[in-house]
Amino acid sequence: MTTFVLVPGMCHGGWCFEQLTEQLRAHGHNVYPLTLTGLGERSHLLRTGVNLDIHVQDVAGVLVSENIRNAVLVGHSYGGMVITGAADRNPDRVDSLVYLDAVVPGHGDSCWSLVSDQERQWYLDVVETGDAVRPLPFFDPRATPHPLASVLQPLQLATDLTHIRRNVYVYAAGWKGQSPFTPLYQRLREDPAWTTHALDAEHNLMRDAPHDLLKILREIGEPS
Known part of the structure; x- marks a missing residue:
C-alpha cells in the first residue's frame, strides 16, 4: 500500500483527481487529493498574500498532520513547483516525486521563469483586484482564479533532493500546438536519474489518459 498526495495545477482543486483517486483507492492505496489555499472549495480564503510558500505548506501540513511517511507526491502542471518545495522541506516524509506535464524547478526558479511567453x-x-489569474475559457466550470503571487515567487531549496527514491516525468504528447514542456521532457529523458513516459494525450492527463496514468502510478508504488 502506497500513500499518494495529489497536487493540482493552476485554477484547479482536488476534484480534478476524482477518477484517479477512486481507482487508486480501489487498488488499496491511501490517496489525498489536495485543494490548495485560495482555490476551489478554499477560494473563500483571502487570495492576497497567498504565495508558493503557503501552497508548499498546504502539502507539508497534510504530511505532518496525517503522519505520512514514504509519500509519493504527484503534481500536475504548476503543482510541480509545490511538490518540489514540499519534498525539500520534508525529506523524511517523501519517497518519490511524479510530475504530470509539469514544471520541474530548481533553486531560485519560479513558475513564471519556467514557462513560455x-x-x-x-x-x-x-x-479586477489584480491578485489572481483567470481560468481559461475551456477549463472545467469548477475552476477558480489562481493566486498570482504563487506563480511569481521563486522557490528556495535547502537540499539537493538526492533523498528522493524515484523522479518520474509524464509528458503529454498530444497538445494542440507547441507544448511548453517539450524541451524539459527531452532533457529529462536523457537523464539516468529520471524515469520518463510520453502519453498521447492533452495537458489534462487525469482526464485524457486515466488508465495509462493509473498504471504508471501503480508501478511507482511498487518497491524497487
Missing part, C-alpha cells in the same frame, strides 16, 4: 500572457490576465 504564451503562458506568461495568460498569467497577466488577472481578475
